[in-house]
Amino acid sequence: MKPLPFLIIIFASFHVFAQNAESIKSDSVTARIQQVENSLSPLVQKEGEALWNLQSQMQKYNLQGLSIAVINNFQIDWAKGYGVVGEPESELIDPETPFQAASMSKFVNAVALMKLKEEGKVDLDEDVNDFLSSWHLNYDSSISTSPITLRQLLSHTSGLSTHGFPGYKDGDKLPTIVEVLNGDKPANSEPVKMSIAPLISFKYSGGGTMIAQLLLEDVTGQPYEQYLADHVLGPADMRNSFYSIQPSKYPEQVALAHDPSGKTLKNGYNIYPESAAAGLWTTPTDLAKLIIQFQQSYKGKSKQLLLQSSAVDMTKPVLENGITALGMFIEVEENELYLQHSGANRGFRGKFFFSPESGKGVVVMINGTDTNIIDEIIRSVAYTYKWPGFLKFEAIKELSYTSSELKRFTGTYTLGKRKMTVELKKDKLMVSEKKKWSSPITPLQENVFVADHIKPKTTITFSSDENDKINKLIVNQGGIFEWTKVND
Secondary structure (H helix, E strand, O other): OOOOOOOOOOEOOOHHHHHHHHHOOOOOHHHHHHHHHOOEOOOEEOOOOOOEOHHHHHHHOOOOEEEEEEEEOOEEEEEEEEEEOOOOOOOEOOOOOOEEOHHHHHHHHHHHHHHHHHOOOOOOOOEHHHOOOOOOOOOOOOOOOOOOEHHHHHHOOOOEOOOOOOOEOOOOOOOOHHHHHHOOOOOOOOOOOEOOOOOOOOOOOHHHHHHHHHHHHHHHOOOHHHHHHHHHHOOOOOOOOEEOOOHHHOOOOOOOOEOOOOOEOOOOOOEOOOHHHHOEEEOHHHHHHHHHHHHHHHOOOOOOOOOHHHHHHHOOOOOOOOOEOOOOEEEEEOOEEEEEEEEEEOOEEEEEEEEOOOOEEEEEEEOOOOOHHHHHHHHHHHHHOOOOOOOOEEOOOOOOOOHHHHHHHOEEEEEOOEEEEEEEEOOEEEEEEOOOEEEEEEEEEOOEEEEOOOOOOOEEEEEEOOOOOEEEEEEEOOOEEEEEEEEO
C-alpha cells in the first residue's frame, strides 16, 4: 500500500440532500423546520445512507430535552423546544425555557467588556493590573515579564491556568471572586496563575475570564450581574436570561441537568458563582437576539449593541493564523467567516455558530451531556439554509475497517515536544493530546480520516514506509503538519 502524501478534501453534496432541497422550495417556515428535523447526519456519510430524525437521535443519546433557534437574514427564522425539563415536573420545553449557557457565557462577557472599552473605562492592550483594585495578578518572572492584557484574557492567549469550574450544589458555601482566583476555600478550583508566557499559544483559561469579571466590577463599582443586566441583557431584549446564585429567585421553569443515562441530577443543577465564565442562564432565542445585534453592529447597520469597529475587533484572531478571537472561535469556510463557542456545565451542553457577514446562525442547547446531536443539528441547519462551505463530506468509497485493521494506526506520534496519541476505543480511532483535546476520527478514504470534533475541518493521513508499516501522521488543518510515529 503506497502512502498518501496528503489529502485533497473532496466536497460533494449527496443526492439525498439534493432531493430534499428540490422537494422543499416553499418559503414556509414549517417546511424548513421539518427539513432540519429530518436531515441530521454524521460528519462523513456514505452515499445514499439515510438521514436521521431529531427525535430518534434524542432517544439514541438518552437526551431528555433541547432547544433550537435558527437565524436567517439577520432575524430569528424560528425557535422551538423539544422534550421535557426533567423530573419531577417533566414539563415540556419551549423556546422560553432557560438552560445553563456554560462557557457560551464568555461571548456575552466579551460583549460587556467591549462596551466598557467604548465608554473609555478600560483598554484591551494595557496591563490588567492597571484596572484591578481589589486583587492583583502576580507575575512570575521565571515564566515571563510581559504584561497580561484584557485582550489576552478574552482570547485565551494569556497563558494563565484554570481551564474551567465544577460548580456547587445548592446549600454549599459559595466563594467570592477573589477566593476563586486565589484557589482559597470554599472555592473548589485551582488558583489562577501564570502557566506559560502570554501570546505563545492558545491555552483555554476560564480563570482568565474570572479576572475579566473582577476587572469589570472594580472599574464600574457595580456587581457583574447588574452591569450585564443593564448594559447587555436588557438592551438586547434577552428577557429570559439571568445570572443568579440564588435558586429561590429562578423562574418557575428552568431546564434541569441530566447525566449520560438521561437521569435528572438529584440536585437539579449545579450553581456557578463564576458568572462570566459559566454562570449565565439563557435560551437559544435570547442568545440569537444578541448574535443578531452583533451581526448588525459588524455590518454597520446598528450601533445599539456595539460600534462597528468594536464588533469587527472582536472577530480578529489574536494570534497569527489563530482561531481564537474575543469570546469566540473563528472558522472560515469557502472565505465565509463563521464564529462559534460551545459550553459544557454539569448536565448541560450547548453551542452557537453564526456568520457575521451573511446574517445566518444557529444556537442549540441541551439538558444532557452528549454533544453529537448538537453538531448534527448544526450541520442540518447549514444544509437546509445552504450555508457556504457546508456541503457534505462524502466518503470516496465505502470503507469498513475491522478492529484489527485499525490497530495498525494506533500509537504515539511526535511533533517537536508535542505528543499525539492514537487509540482504539469501541472499534473507533481516538486521537488526543493529553489534557488538551481529543476527538474520534472517521475514515474518509483509504488511510485518510477526518476529525469529528475539531474545528476548523481537520484531516489526518497515515503514511507508511516501504514495509507498509505506519510511520507518520499528517495533519491538514489550514496547513500541513507531519508527526512521526515513535511507538505502537
